[in-house]
Amino acid sequence: MADAAPTAPMEPPSEPGRRRKQRRLIAYILVAIIVVAVLATTAYVLLSGRPQPTTRSLRIGLSGQTAKSLNPNVFTLTLEFVVVYNIYSTLATRDGAYHVVGDLAYAWEVAPDNVTWTFHLVKNAYFTDPANPGDRSHQVTADDVVFSYNMVTVHNGSVLNSYVSEIDHLSKIDAYTVQIVTSEPFAAIDSMLTAVTIFPKYLWENIADPIANSPPVIVGSGPLYYDTNSNLASGPIILRRNPNYFGDAQYCHLVRPDEIRFIFFSSAGAMASSFTSGSDDLDIIYNIPAPVYLSGLNPGNGQIIEKRAVAGGFVGEIVLNQITPEIRNKFSDYQNGTSSPLLLNETVRRAVAMSIDKASIVKYAYLGLATVADTLVPASNPWHYTIPAADRFPFDPGAARRLLNNAGWAFDTTGAPATATTTPLARAGGLDPLRFRFYTPDSHPEFAVAAANITTWLRQAGIQTVDHAGSASPGYDVRPLNTMNDVWKASDFDMWLWDWVFSPISDPSTDVLSVQTTDSIPDTSDSWYSNATYDDLYNQSLVTIDPAARRAITDQMQRMLYEYAAYILPYYAQDLYATTSTTGFGYGWENWGDWTAQPGLVPDSDNPALWLQIYPHDNPPPTISSFAPVTAAPGSPTSISVTASDPNDAMLSYTWDFGDGTTVQTTSTNSVSHTFATAGNYTVKVRVKDAEWPTCATTTATIRPGGVAALATDFGASKTVQIVPDSRSGAVLFLVPWAIVVAITVFLIGSTEIALQRDRLDSKESGEGLRTRGSRPP
Structure with a gap:
């Protein structure tokens, strides 16, 4: 059994500061609105000690993260993904529940050949330049889509290249229609549509090498645009609501914050202190150490904190560098890096795998907020393959030592026979000592706890780990995140403990297992594993449409990686967040949603779902409680009604799109009359x-001969029976406008018999439902 883990070097949070008081003024006498506004503003200044904010800002605190590049061809760090996918658009995106929904393409279809895809683009998308965000001189068209896909296709060095590997060709049909033809049916088409960013052709077409270079300012057509006052390395990163975003008109998607600020903290303790004191008006903090x-988030006076643990896709990884001399010599980036060739030995890798107590890492480093891992596809993902218990490497450093002894590592570094405690073990003559540089980034304090334990367990097996200077005390290096990124790009390490962040809906092939293919070298591979059989399976997985057959392939790939043991997966960590809606600490955003049921709502999900979900405390959006379907006859006016209310009793406008190609109408009332010319749905x-x-809803209008619109309830009027023949069935409908309408269908059987059928239809008056205050959308 492993010894208890040492305490991590972690700064505790300081005591929360005093909450700034904020009170409400209650007016007993009706005064002019402008006077009330002045009083409210004055009160805020006096009570909070600073002016009332004029910008609705969502402020997000984080520690242990940074960003280096916003070029989508080379981005790899989590924060880079968050920024890029909120600024750039893609053909499709995902909502809070991770369902695929339209983005630049509002609709698409595939031909019977299952390889020809046609995409229909929105006509109101524009690229937004931060220097002039109101400018609409650069519309997004099919030319930009074709250019973007071609660029990442011809440049193998792009990290997006693996997503387009099955494209045979693509073409512009017209300004707003694109056709993509794949070489075979493409199982990962959703992944491609949501991954490949659409670049502004006018800025990128003259860049000869889009891997090494990019325009000086990031310009996209997404829901946010990049504020050039941002600082990627130390923060803040400021993203502002894009005034040209097409999502509002196209999908009823409107970013509610005026700006989103990512505020960097030097430690998790400082971040927690700021959050509970309100000193930086933080609404969210994430990347919180366990x-x-x-125990470090004690609410300030009157503050309400909601802590959220989400099983996203965080995969801890212990990598044993597998780069060969051939691969190192092939790429110039690797010329200055070094690594130990001993890790190419299967026995050494197996011994390392047998010296990792995954359960203890979960218990001591993550304090139970993680689960034991086995394969690269995270357990939260439905494509995860679970290694059978009987086939897993046991934690047994003693057995690992014996395995090494039997393979020739039976001596110390002087050449003397090894004892039961010799570390590092060596071969005869003191050759090939098992001594490896071991690094981990400073992005998660839990890494240091895990690394300290791993060095102890490996020592028990006869394997010594050292820092970059060769010191065995403590036996590992905690390195800055940017330094680790440089180490990765140069393949300049022996072992590391780091992570991948996937998601519950990551495609098992293009999003996850691709990082272990030979083609991922030198772009995204971080183990330099190269196996022809694995590569062949990967290619099969891309074009195997049958889910069961595809699962058999991806299961085999996951098992191959586990057994090879260059990629040792110790745990799947939960992503830890905290939010507050308490004004005076943060802005007071509400309606955070259920992040467990909808993990796409987390602030680092790479999509804008959270910004579309929340609303400010002082102005919740309208709510729609019902929008009933209608049935009518062609050529006859019918009434369409919606029941809606506003939590602040604000005046509402209603814009109606009837779906029949007629002009959209806007009314100040909740009902409208419309005549559908032809039958149909x-x-x-x-x-x-x-x-x-805005709040939007849809319903259906069924228009058919003999269809009848709902009749108003009037108990005082005389009743008139309406007789409507149905030409298709020969039935006769008797409609009586009672509060409970009874439809009597009369079927003539022969010439004398009559059969009756009753359908009780509840009749409700539209638009006068009970108003609920504070109702929230699902």
């Missing part, structure tokens, strides 16, 4: 909006 999450859309926020 000890801080469990139509999708009717309504957009209910207060002064700021």
Whole structure:
């Protein structure tokens, strides 16, 4: 059994500061609105000690993360992904539940050949230049889509290249239609559509090497644009609401914060202290170490904190560098790096795998906020393959030592026979000592705890780890994240403990298992594993459409990586967050949603779902409680109604799209009359909006001969029976406008018999439902 883990070098949070008081003024006498506004602003200044904010800012605190490049061809760090995918658009994206939804392409279809895909683009997308965000002179068209896909296809060095490997050709059909033809049916098409960013052709077409170079300012068409006052290395990173974003008109998607700020902290303790004191007005903090999450978030006076642990896709990885002399000599980036060839030995790798107590890492480093891992596809992902218990490497450093002894590592570095405690073990003559440089980044304090234990367990097996200077005390290096990134790019290490961050819906091939293919060298591979059989399986997995057959392939790939043991996966860590809606600590954003049920809502999910979900405390959006379907006859007016309310009792406008190609109408009332000219089924859309926020809903209109619109309830009027023949069935409908409408269908059987059928239909008056305050969308 492993010894208890040493305490991590971690700064504890300081005592939370005093909350700034914020009170409400209650007016007993109705005064002019402008006077109330002045009083409220004055009160805020006096009570909080600073002016009332004029910008609604969502402020996100983080520690242990940084960004280096916002070029989508070379980005690799988590924070880079967050920024890039909020600024650039893709053909498709994912919502908070990770369902694939339209982005630049609002619709698409595949031909019967299952390889020809046609994408229909929105016509109101524009590239937004931070220097002039109101400018709409550069519309996004099919030319930009074709250019972007071609660019990442011809440049193998792009990290996006693996997503387009199955494209045979693509072409522009017209300004807003693109056709993509794949070489075979492509199982990972969703992954491609949501991964490949659409670059502005006018800025990138003259860049000869888009891997090494990029335009000086990041320009995209997504929901946010990049504020050039940002600092990628030390923060803040500032993203502002894009005034040209097409999502509002196209999908009823409107970013609610005016800006989103990522604020960097030097330690998790400092971040937690700021969050609980309100000193930086933080609304969210993430990348929280387990000890801080469990015991370091004591709410400030009156503050309410909601802690959120999400099984996202964090995969801890112990990598044993597999680069060969041939690979190192092939790429100039690797010329200055070094690594131990002894890790290419299967016995050494197996011994390392047998010296990792995964359960103890979960218990002591992550304090239970993780689970034991086995394969590269995380357990939260449905494509995860679980290694059978009988086939897993046992934790047994003593057995690992014996395995090494039997393979010739039975001596010390002087050439003397090894004892039961000799470390490092060596071969005869003191050759090939098992001594390896071991690094881990400073992005997660848990890494240091795990690394300290790993060095102890490896020592028990006869394997010595050292820092970059060769010192066995403590036997590992905690290195800055940017330094680790440089180490990776140069393949300049022997072992490391780091991570990959995937998601519950990452495609098992293009998103996850691709990082172990030979083609991923030198771009995304971090073990330099190269196996022709694995590569062949990977290629098969891309074009195997049948889910069961594809799963058999990806299961085999995961098992191959486990057995090779160059990629040792110790744990799947939960992603830890905290939010507050308490004004005076943060802005007071509400409606955070259920991040367990909808993990795409987390602030580092690479999509804008959270910014679209939350709303400010002072102006919740309207709510729609019902939007009933309608049935009518062609050529006859029918009434369409929606029941909606505003939590602040604001005036609402209603915009109606009848789905039949007629002009969109806007009314100040919650019902509208419309005549559908021809029979059919139509999708009717309504957009209910207060002064700021829209809320949208859809219903169906079934238009057919003999269809009848809902009749109003009137108990005082005389009743008239309406007789409507149905030409298709020969039935006769008697419609009586009672509160409970009874439809009597009369079938003539022969010439004398009559059969009756009753359908009880509840009749409700539209638009007068009970108003609920503070209702939230699901």
